[in-house]
Structures are given as structure tokens and as C-alpha cells.
Amino acid sequence: MTRSKSASQPFDKYEYYLKSVQSPETDAEFIDKAFKDLRKRKAISMREDFCGTYSLTCEWVKLGNKKQGIGVDLDPEPLEYGANHSAYQSLTAKQKKRVRILCDDVMNPKLPKADIVNAMNFSYSLFKKREELKVYFKNVYKTLNSDGMFILDCFGGSECQEENESETEHDDFSYFWDQDSFDPVTNEAQFYIHFKRKGEKKRKKVFSYDWRLWTIPELRELMQEVGFKETVVYWEGTDEDGDGDGVFTRTEVGEECDSWVAYVVGLK
Ligand SMILES: C[S@@+](CC[C@H](N)C(=O)[O-])C[C@H]1O[C@@H](n2cnc3c(N)ncnc32)[C@H](O)[C@@H]1O
Numbered sequence: 326m327t328r329s330k331s332a333s334q335p336f337d338k339y340e341y342y343l344k345s346v347q348s349p350e351t352d353a354e355f356i357d358k359a360f361k362d363l364r365k366r367k368a369i370s371m372r373e374d375f376c377g378t379y380s381l382t383c384e385w386v387k388l389g390n391k392k393q394g395i396g397v398d399l400d401p402e403p404l405e406y407g408a409n410h411s412a413y414q415s416l417t418a419k420q421k422k423r424v425r426i427l428c429d430d431v432m433n434p435k436l437p438k439a440d441i442v443n444a445m446n447f448s449y450s451l452f453k454k455r456e457e458l459k460v461y462f463k464n465v466y467k468t469l470n471s472d473g474m475f476i477l478d479c480f481g482g483s484e485c486q487e488e489n490e491s492e493t494e495h496d497d498f499s500y501f502w503d504q505d506s507f508d509p510v511t512n513e514a515q516f517y518i519h520f521k522r523k524g525e526k527k528r529k530k531v532f533s534y535d536w537r538l539w540t541i542p543e544l545r546e547l548m549q550e551v552g553f554k555e556t557v558v559y560w561e562g563t564d565e566d567g568d569g570d571g572v573f574t575r576t577e578v579g580e581e582c583d584s585w586v587a588y589v590v591g592l593k
Contacts, residue, residue, distance in 0.1 A: 338531050339378050339406050341520045345493065345500035349412065352445060353384035355573065355588075360441055360474050363557065363592060368474075369393055370439040374431040374465070375448030378407035379424075383416055386423045395437050396426045404428055432461060436468045444477040450536035453513060455547070458539070463551045466593060475553065475591040479541055482584040485514070498522045512538045541579070544589045553591035560587050 360368040369391055373382045376396030385394040398404055404426055407413055413424065429436065431444075442465045452458040465475050490503040501519040508514070518532040545556040559573035560580070573588060 336520075336522070336528065338520075339403065339410070341498060341500065342518070342532065343378070343380060344495065344498075345518070345520075346446065347380060349380040349384040351571070352381055352443075353388055356441060356443060356476055357385075357388055359476065359559070359588070359590065363474060363590065364440075364472055366472075368440040370395065370437075370470070371441040371443065372397065372437065372439040372468070374442060374444045375446070376407075376426070377403040377446075378410065378412065379404070379426060380407070380412040381443070381445060382424055382426070383407075383412040383420075386416065386420045390419070393423050393439075394425070395439060396424070397429050397431055397436060399428065399430055401428050432464055434464055434467060436464070438468050438470055438473075440470050440473050442469055442473070442475050444475075447478060447480060447534075447536065449477055450534070450539060453511075453537040455543075459547055459551060462547050462591075466551045466553060466591075469593050471593065473593045475548065475593075477544070477589055478586060479539065479544060479589055480584070480586045481538065481540065482582050484584040485538060501527070507538075512540075514538055541587060541589055545591075548589070548591035553593060555592040557590040557592065558587055559590070561585065 356371065357368060370393040371385045372395040373379060374397050376382055376398045379396035382394035382396040386392045407426070413421070416424070425437070449458060449461060452461055469475060485504065486507050486509065488504055488506060490501055493500045499521045503517040503519060505515040505517060514536055516534040516536065517530045519527055519529045520531055521527040541558060548556050557575055558577070560576045561569040562572040562574065564570040569586070579587070
């Protein structure tokens with residue numbers, strides 16, 4: 326019997342998550358450039374709320390020798406993983422000194438201040454009540470520097486309002502994004518991530534997300550309500566095949582599509 330190479334190795338859920346859903350290098354560069362364009366200066370400090378394994382924070386400190394990165398997450402498990410794996414371990418000693426990781430609640434009003442706070446991979450969607458999300462946004466506002474910028478990602482489109490499962494094939498595994506349910510009355514949705522390594526059974530519900538799908542206007546209005554002076558939306562361009570091209574530009578007019586990802590920014 327021949328066994329695939331991956332089947333003989335332990336299953337590392339964070340490794341497959343990173344390969345499937347994260348692009349921390351691109352995100353760090355995009356956030357840095359957006360701040361410079363909007364604030365006309367270079368950002369020094371960035372706080373990654375809901376940081377998980379904090380790969381974005383690690384990429385941030387690589388962008389310049391003054392850059393400071395702060396990661397905040399409640400759960401010690403991904404934080405411990407992050408400390409022992411490549412994004413952090415491949416940093417130089419000097420870069421590591423500019424990383425500060427806190428096992429804490431993003432609602433803590435005493436979190437360290439920063440030029441930028443980000444909430445990526447839609448993590449704020451776990452706040453299902455408007456009042457809860459508002460308390461979080463208020464805390465972000467309070468803990469930003471005086472010309473600070475808050476940035477989060479957001480997704481939507483008709484595909485997000487129905488049950489469906491998509492498979493993305495990689496060389497040695499498949500990633501599945503499973504939208505299990507959507508309730509149009511509450512905008513609440515249940516998502517799962519499954520993985521299947523070649524030659525193995527599908528590993529179901531490796532990650533689960535019980536979310537409310539917030540819309541761009543709701544996010545912008547809430548940002549304004551807590552004090553942000555201006556809000557900005559970055560929308561993705563389209564390639565020849567009609568797919569997203571990875572280039573996000575500032576806009577006030579979106580485009581109807583089955584599935585989209587955008588960035589929403591609040592300027593203090
Ligand atoms: C969807 S994961 C996102 C991880 C990472 N930001 C990424 O881009 O993939 C959400 C993370 O938020 C953390 N989390 C949930 N509620 C939190 C809270 N109130 N304060 C801090 N972290 C929280 C969870 O422990 C989890 O690691």
C-alpha cells in the first residue's frame with residue numbers, strides 16, 4: 326500500500342488555515358499603504374485584534390525597523406502556537422522585540438494604543454448585537470492614537486445568503502468553506518471550515534464560526550456613531566475572467582457580485 330506523504334504527518338489545523346485563508350504579507354503591505362495614503366505619514370504601531378496565531382503582526386514588524394506590532398487574543402491556544410511557529414520564529418531577535426502579544430479581551434479599555442487597529446478575517450462578526458459591536462468599536466476608537474485608523478474586512482454577495490459549500494484544491498489537500506445556514510431575519514449564519522488531505526478522510530468542522538453578517542453601511546454608520554470622522558471603503562477590482570484581482574481601491578460605489586470581500590476603514 327502506498328501512503329501519501331501528508332497522511333504520515335500529524336494534522337496541524339493552523340498550518341492548513343494559514344495556507345487556505347490568510348495572506349498576512351499582502352495584508353500588512355495593504356494596511357501600511359492605506360494608512361500612508363490616508364494619513365500622509367508612516368504608521369509605526371499596529372494592533373491586531375483577534376490575532377489568533379498573529380502572523381499579520383509578525384509581517385508588520387518586517388516592514389520597517391521602527392514598526393511595533395501588538396497582537397490581542399483571548400485564547401491561549403493559537404497564541405502559543407504562534408510563539409512556536411514560523412511566522413514568529415523566523416523573525417530576527419530585533420524584530421521579535423517589537424512584537425507584543427497579549428492574552429486579553431479586545432473589549433479591555435486598557436489595551437495599548439496604536440496608530441492602526443485591525444480586525445481581520447471578519448472576527449468582529451461574532452458580535453451579534455449592534456450594542457455589542459458598538460462597545461467594541463468605541464473601545465477601538467478610545468485606544469487609537471489621535472490620527473489613528475481602524476480597518477476591518479467584510480464580505481457579502483448573494484452566495485452568502487444561502488447554504489453552500491465550496492472546495493479549493495491545493496497540491497496536497499482541499500479546503501472547504503461551508504456555509505451551513507443563513508437566517509435572513511437576523512442575518513446570522515453558521516460557517517465551517519473542513520479540510521481533506523490527499524489519501525485521507527475529510528476532517529469536518531475543524532473551525533466553526535457562528536456569526537452575524539454585518540453590511541458595509543451598518544459598519545460605517547457604527548464607526549461614525551462612536552466618533553470616527555470619516556469612513557472609507559476599499560473595493561476589489563476584477564480580472565479578465567470576472568474574478569477578484571486582489572487590487573483594492575477606494576470607492577463609494579460597489580458592484581453587484583455573487584461573492585465579494587471589501588475593507589472598511591474608520592479615521593479618527
Ligand atoms: C476567526 S479567528 C481570527 C484569527 C486571525 N485574526 C486571522 O486572521 O485568521 C478569531 C479569533 O478571535 C479570538 N477572539 C474571540 N473573541 C475575542 C475577544 N473578545 N477578545 C479577543 N480575542 C477574541 C478567538 O480566540 C480567535 O482566535
